[in-house]
Amino acid sequence: MTVISTPEQFNTDDLYVDLAGTVDRSLYLKCEGFNFAGSVKLKAALGMVAEAERSGRLRPGSVLVESSSGNLGVALAVIAASRGYRFVCVTDPRCNPTTHRMMEALGAEVRVVDVPDAAGGYLATRIALVESLVESDERYVWLNQYANPDNWGAHVTSTGPEIEAAFPQLDVLFVGAGTTGTLMGCARYFHARPRRVRVVAVDSVGSVTFGQRPTPRMIPGLGTSVRPALLDESYVDDVVHVAEPDTLEICHLLARRGFLFGGSTGTVVAGALAWLGRHGDETTTAVALAPDLGERYVDTVYRPSWLREHFGDAVAAGAGNGVPDPRSAEPLPALDIPVVEGPLPARSL
Incomplete structure (x- = not known):
């Protein structure tokens, strides 16, 4: 029995979803949304x-x-x-x-x-x-989450060790890039470990974090319009940029299997599948970090009228009608997501 006196004392940190039956590729999703704040x-x-x-x-x-x-x-x-x-x-x-x-x-x-x-x-x-x-x-x-080292420091002492304990033979970890606190904490942790683990950042198309040209973005969470001060690219092995329609496709694919995740999680999974389609095989042990659950997105990501307004009828029809998109049965590299491969050079902040 778990008994707490304050909400911040509770967090489920050892729950993983095996996505193989949903995405036809070996990928484990670390679920960080089971606490009273609902996210990592x-x-x-x-x-x-x-x-x-x-x-x-x-x-x-x-x-x-x-x-x-x-x-x-x-x-x-x-x-x-x-x-x-x-x-x-x-x-x-x-x-x-x-x-x-x-x-x-x-x-x-x-x-x-x-x-x-x-x-x-x-x-x-x-x-x-x-x-x-x-x-x-x-x-x-x-507190300034964009430059506060205690942002990434929290993941050096928690998220990184949790993943390593669950998957001691981990080959690649996929982490979304927002403030880059979670990304930097996990990357710094595994950088200091004796076993080689590739850490792949997943960002949104239109985000300036890794030097892309800024474009409008509608899904909150990942991506920035100002380069995060926390980011040190020398710790990042690869970067995948995901277009928002691909985020929506993955969110709705997972929802049709009963897993309602947030937009950030859809982006991370889409990026992981794109990378694994190019670089992974049946022996690759891969984990993706799911920052949040989907109940906060029911008025946006999961609402057909919002999809039509911001992404057009084609995206809304494919994502919102409850019928799996035919692409979900095709080889996953068919997802048209640009990949920037590393390692990346360090840049001064």
Whole structure:
């Protein structure tokens, strides 16, 4: 029996889904959404809050403020409610409506910026508002998930060792790239281990993280319009960029098998299948990290009217009518996802 007194004390960290029967390729999916925050972001949030409390930056009367597309915002809202802090989340129109309402239900104040930045996203605009709030009142504490080493540090001590314990013969790990905290933590952990494990970053087409040209993106979670300060490409072996229609295809394919995952998970799985189609074989032991579950995406990724509005009738018809797309039965390399192969050179930040 598990008994807890605060929500952040619970997290299921040893659940994996064998996707072989769904995608016709050996791939294990580490599910990080079974906690009271509903995503892998609970680990980073806990790490950053704990260090801020130890250092004295965060104390009674402080007001947490953070920029988030959703999942970290929910995680911080859970922790803030548990520990008695006020929390202000700065987000943008791509934040899922359910996520927005969850943060408010937990007592957070949610501010939405609607002016795109120079790259066509909202991240720079969100950060500018956070900085103005911090400057206006000394009670505001910005953990800054984009540059805080405790973001990736949480995964060095948790996610990395968890995966290694479950799969001691691991060959390749696929991790989505948002702030790159999860990616950098896992990559740094396996880089220091004696066994060679390839760490492949999965990013969204249109994200600037790995030097691509910025284009509009509709699915929150992965990808950025400002290069993350945490990123050190010398730890990353390969990068796969996934187009959003392929994310949607995988999300709906998994849902038709009873697995309702979030948009970030769909992207990571699509990227993993593309990479394995080119580089893997029947002996490859591969794990992909699923950051979240899908209930927060029912008004977007899983809603036919939203799909038609943003991606057109063809995508909506193929993804939303409950009939498996014929491509799901074809060899998986047929997914037309561009791959950037490494290793990549390190770049100064």
